[in-house]
Amino acid sequence: xxxxxxxxxxxxxxxxxxxxxxxxxxxxxxxxxxxxxxxxxxxxxxxxxxxxxxxxxxxxxxxxxxxxxxxxxxxxxxxxxxxxxxxxxxxxxxxxxxxxxxxxxxxxxxxxxxxxxxxxxxxxxxxxxxxxxxxxxxxxxxxxxxxxxxxxxxxxxxxxxxxxxxxxxxxxxxxxxxxxxxxxxxxxxxxxxxxxxxxxxxxxxxxxxxxxxxxxxxxxxxxxxxxxxxxxxxxxxxxxxxxxxxxxxxxxxxxxxxxxxxxxxxxxxxxxxxxxxxxxxxxxxxxxxxxxxxxxxxxxxxxxxxxxxxxxxxxxxxxxxxxxxxxxxxx
Ligand code: WQD
Numbered sequence: 001x002x003x004x005x006x007x008x009x010x011x012x013x014x015x016x017x018x019x020x021x022x023x024x025x026x027x028x029x030x031x032x033x034x035x036x037x038x039x040x041x042x043x044x045x046x047x048x049x050x051x052x053x054x055x056x057x058x059x060x061x062x063x064x065x066x067x068x069x070x071x072x073x074x075x076x077x078x079x080x081x082x083x084x085x086x087x088x089x090x091x092x093x094x095x096x097x098x099x100x101x102x103x104x105x106x107x108x109x110x111x112x113x114x115x116x117x118x119x120x121x122x123x124x125x126x127x128x129x130x131x132x133x134x135x136x137x138x139x140x141x142x143x144x145x146x147x148x149x150x151x152x153x154x155x156x157x158x159x160x161x162x163x164x165x166x167x168x169x170x171x172x173x174x175x176x177x178x179x180x181x182x183x184x185x186x187x188x189x190x191x192x193x194x195x196x197x198x199x200x201x202x203x204x205x206x207x208x209x210x211x212x213x214x215x216x217x218x219x220x221x222x223x224x225x226x227x228x229x230x231x232x233x234x235x236x237x238x239x240x241x242x243x244x245x246x247x248x249x250x251x252x253x254x255x256x257x258x259x260x261x262x263x264x265x266x267x268x269x270x271x272x273x274x275x276x277x278x279x280x281x282x283x284x285x286x287x288x289x290x291x292x293x294x295x296x297x298x299x300x301x302x303x304x305x306x307x308x309x310x311x312x313x314x315x316x317x318x319x320x321x322x323x324x325x326x327x328x329x330x331x
Contacts (some may be wrong), residue, residue, distance in 0.1 A: 001118075002026045002073060003246065006059045007080030009036035011190045012122065012179055012238060013045055016078060018188070019239040020322065021048040022269050023247075028072055031081060032058040035193050043187040059103040069110040076118030076246055079107055082151070084125070085197055089148035100151035101158070108162045108169070113254065118249045119159065120229075120242055121152035125231070125259070125296055131304045133229075133263065134299040137175070137255040145291040156255070163253045170252060172245040177231035177259035177298050179238050180326035181318035189325030190235075196312030199266060200232075200273075200318075204326040207279050214281055216266050223295055227266035234313035235319070244307040247250040259298025260311040269315065274317035279312045 003020055007013040017027050021044070021320055029041060032239025033056055041054045048236065057064040059081050082100040089096040104121070111119055126149035126212030129136045144150050180200040196202045204294075205211050219226035219270030241258045264272070268298045304310045 001075035001246075003119050004030060004068070004072070004074045004077045005080065006030045006077070006103065007082065007122075008039065009033065009040040009054075009184070010080055010234060012176070013080040014040050014188045015183055015235045015239040016080070016113060016242045017044050018047050018053060018183060019236070019243045021050040021052070023243045025243075028055065030059055030068060032056065034184065037191065038156050040188060042268050047183060047185055047187055058108060060099045062101075062102075062106045064139040065106040065110050067323065069114045069116075074116045074248060076120070076249070077107060077116060078120040078122070078242055078246060079104065080122045083146060086146045086148050087149075087197055089146050092202045096147045096151055101154060101190040104155040104158055104240070107136065108159060112162065112166050112169055115168070117170055118246060119171045120249070121171060121173045123152045123156055123173050124149065125175050125177045125257070125298065127156065127175060128296070130293045133295045133297045134261065135257060135296065137257060139245050153259040160253045161202050166279040167251070169247045169252065171254075172244070172249050173255040174245055174258050175232055175240060175251065175255065177257070177296065180232050180233045180234065181234040181313070182319040183236060183322075184321055185327040188284055189322065191329065199269065200322055203270065203281055204322055206281050207273070207277070207323065208326060212282065214270065214283040215286045216283050217286060217292060219285045220288070221294035223265055225265050225267050227325060229260060229263040229265050229290055229297065230294040232264050232269065232315060232318060233258065233311050234318045235261050235300060237311035237313050239317060241307065241309050244309040248307050254306065256303040257298040257300055258303060259300055261298055261300040263297040264315060269319075272315045273323070275321040276316045277323045279323075
């Protein structure tokens with residue numbers, strides 16, 4: 001199939017392009033490069049030895065989306081493009097709502113107008129809010145604590161309503177947990193812009209000497225060691241889950257958790273990183289980060305059953321691959 005990947009030069013998008021190409025599909029990337037590099041297209045080609053088309057466009061611009069669909073015949077869309085920093089979204093709600101919602105709306109509209117019936121949407125476990133883990137797809141969603149999370153929940157609703165009104169339009173909504181790691185070649189990985197917000201990029205920056213130590217946001221949560229527990233999933237497992245979801249799309253809308261079903265605390269991840277790479281990561285316990293929840297991990301039975309997909313890479317492999325990319329990456 002010929003697949004449009006929006007945000008395809010980004011962290012999860014680029015890894016998914018690799019998996020799509022390795023599964024025999026062809027890929028067209030649309031990205032405005034606001035949080036990624038065009039160089040990543042060449043890395044994808046180098047890893048897969050396959051050609052990839054790239055268009056530098058803003059998918060929140062209706063005319064640019066229309067032109068893209070009029071010049072290409074797509075069999076499906078995987079929509080990653082969007083702003084994704086939780087903290088930033090609290091300061092820039094209008095940018096987040098307009099960028100993230102207009103891109104979803106214009107892409108769905110183009111799919112209807114050009115007869116593209118498969119749409120995979122990059123959503124997030126953030127939509128569950130402070131529910132009781134393990135999170136199940138059938139759970140009632142609780143209000144999210146930030147505009148970023150709201151744009152994911154609203155996009156899910158928009159796509160669900162569009163699918164209800166157009167029987168030829170089918171959607172697979174994928175709720176990610178905490179993607180970390182990198183392709184085993186070390187050629188692509190997570191390139192955070194500016195100061196990293198997420199845990200793993202911060203750890204690799206400490207390992208590289210960019211920061212003196214990791215600040216652990218609170219150790220008074222009701223978890224095994226008091227620090228936050230999350231479901232870390234290797235980005236290549238996540239990428240392979242997207243290919244399975246795209247190929248399994250049938251009719252209507254399906255929602256899937258893409259996680260491992262395992263919870264890992266901050267200190268457990270820190271220790272795993274140290275052991276996997278033979279490094280020492282100094283840290284200091286500080287105050288909780290506002291908006292954080294104690295425990296978040298997935299119930300993965302639906303994806304295992306319906307997509308015949310299960311994450312297979314462990315924490316050590318995630319830590320080794322993340323560090324390999326960090327040591328090979330040059331600005
Ligand atoms: C993980 C744990 C922190 C940094 C966010 C988004 C989510 C998704 C993934 C987009 C928490 C602790 C972190 C640090 C720390 N993004 N931590 N020191 O918050 O679970 O999820 O990223 O889809 O939508 O909400 O990920 O990596 O920021 O934090 O102690 O310097 O690490 O408190 O317990 P999070 P995270």
